[in-house]
Amino acid sequence: MIATPAVPKALERRVLFVLAMALLPHVLNMPPWISLLAGAGLLWRELQLRGTVPSLSKTMLVALLAGGIAANWATHGSLIGREGGVSFLMLLTGLKVLEMRDRRDVGVSLLLGLFLLLTLFLFDQGPLTALWALIAFVLMLALLSDLASFDEPRPLPERMRQFAPTLAATLPIALLLFVLAPRPSAPLLGLPQQDQATTGLSDELAPGSITDLSRSAEVAFRATFHGEEPTREELYWRGPVFWLYDGRRWQRQPEQTSAGERDITPGLRELDYELMLEPQPNGILPALDRPIGTPPGARMLPDQELRLHQPAVGRMLVRLQSSPDALLDPDAPQRLLRLGMRLPPNANPELTDLGKTWRTLPPRTRIEAALKLFREQDFRYTLQPPALPERDGMDAFLFDTRAGFCEHYATSFVLLMRAAGLPARVVTGYQGGEKHPDGYWIVRQGDAHAWAEVWLTHEGWVRIDPTQAIAPERIDQGLSAAVPRESGTLPAALRRDFGFLHRIRLHIDGMENRWNRWVLGYDLNDQRALLAALGINGPPRPVLWGLTLSTLLAALLAAAVWRRRAARTMPELHLRLWRALEASLSDTPWQRYPDEAPRAWMRRLSRADDTSARTAASFIEVYLDWRYGPPHQPGGQAPARILEERLRQLKRRRA
Secondary structure, eight states, X not given: OOOOOOOOXXXXXXXXXXXXXXXXXXXXXXXXXXXXXXXXXXXXXXXXXXXXXXXXXXXXXXXHHHHHHHHHHHHHSOSSSHHHHHHHHHHHHHHHGGGOOXXXXXXXXXXXXXXXXXXXXXXXXXXXXXHHHHHHHHHHHHHHHXXXXXXXXXXXXHHHHHHHHHHHHHHHHHHHHHHHSXXXXXXXXXXXXXXXXXXXXXXXEOTTHHHHHTTOOOEEEEEEEESOOOOGGGOEEEEEEEOEEOSSXXXXXXXXXXXXXXXXXXXXXXEEEEXXXXXXXXOBOOEESSBOSOOTTEEEOTTSOEEESSOBOSOEEEEEEEOTTOEEOSSOOHHHHHHTTOOOTTOOXXXXXXXXXXXXXOHHHHHHHHHHHHHHSOOEEOSSOOOOOSSSHHHHIIIIIOEEOHHHHHHHHHHHHHHTTOXXXXXXXXXXXXXXXXXXXXXXXXXXXXXXXXXXXXXXXXXXXXXXXXXXXXXXXXXXXHSGGGGGGSOHHHHXXXXXXXXXXXXXXXXXXXXXXXXXXOOHHHHHHHHHHTTOOSOHHHHHHXXXXXXXXXXXXXHHHHHHHHHHHHHHHHHHHHHHHHHHTTTSTTSOOTTOOHHHHXXXXXXXXXXXXXXXXXXXXXXXXXXXXXXXXXXXXXXXXXXXXXXXXXXXXXX
């Protein structure tokens, strides 16, 4: 069995560095124990190279692997899927480096690193992740090239200069494939994902639900308007609509198969906009009042709530239209009106009695009476409301604590309206957002909000926001303006102090938005527009397939040419150096005789009493050992560099 040559320590340290680059981003997504274990493996190997710690036996490595698999299974319940599979891959990488003995082991470790880079995009597909993965990928290619050579690792700048022509040739091909390849309607590869905690709107509403969500700075979606743009006061992004209240929490009505868009008559104003949605595990599709039509992959419920057919596990670009002054069908289904009047039995008697006293008033006056109660009494809008009792919680809020957040005011208002004889429901979603200098709106989870809708004859469902009666600045300026004393509990992105750091965050978000729109959001419609701009009309699929196949053939041809060139690279280097030696001695007494063998020439030169001849003899000795001897064992300078240095010495002496 032929032994595989050893690996230079310099090369192995570079491998550990690039593997750390592949592992580092996973720290944000994986359990801490798996990140610590993988990092400990890299650190232990580095200490081994320094000679400060011993090598681990195979028995210990097997025990660590078995323990890691058991812990991974206990954590994720599986070794496949996104979380379980990536954790297992990190475990293998951390243990593999501990048994690196030869070039084959190093190659396997780099292969694991390439897989780790690929799995980064299962968690995030942003521009920073792509840039990080690209840098690590190029470094891994350089290491694989060094690994295939038996020379000492070359300096990184030199290796990058060597790769530059290849990268310059492949990037245009990659760009053409991205632009012209037919876009799939679904991901080519899919992995099962374990349930994991997600931040966002829920299909249930209880005291504290929106309060907790308001402290999150995570982006829910970004909205770009085409044409007319609504005012900030009109930015009510409706989500789940709640009908059923059990005295503690709200629930949605059972979904109906009948669509609701048939009940809408568009008004004079129509808003056309795009949403770049972040992952929506509940399939919630926020939309402005009142959505017109239904985008592909979604459905509209009778209460004008939009839902995706499938939960969005990645970013999604959705085109929507809304008409704020649209008219709803004046004849609402009686089933919905009955749901809008339902009160939990024997719950909140004081609130119910107060609402009943308004039943003789005109509908608009009943609404104004409830808003006047909030406006003129000592109510507070706060992120830290006191806890409410399990029973009659709204009575305690309305007549005792008088401190709450938007879900408290929306719930109490809807119950007052139902007690007053008006059908009402609670709507949750997002209100407002932050206007980016590039012109789009950033809506974060902290912009979550709850409001009410009341049914009025001849008008339909009318939005009433009790928060405007308590804290109008919440609608006009945002959450931080409504709770200034508690703004210290809000993330910096929600405080919007417009300082230097906030401007930096906006610049980064603008870069991410352009990436999401033109890279991740590039779809078949964009391809059609591009081909039309190039003068290619008609059905795009045959054209795209033809262009894609042509590009692939060109890529294969370029790869074949590069491979032939690479195969000739080493022989050409040998020949170039040998001819350079012959040329340097061609007009001297030490030139090579016709048909003189290289070793005979070397012996003749070594016997000469001349410095140039002896330098040439040492050149031939190194050359023959490199060209015809066993594979070079690294330990000093690379042979090619030694020969080049000998040639420079000859030129200096002859000069």
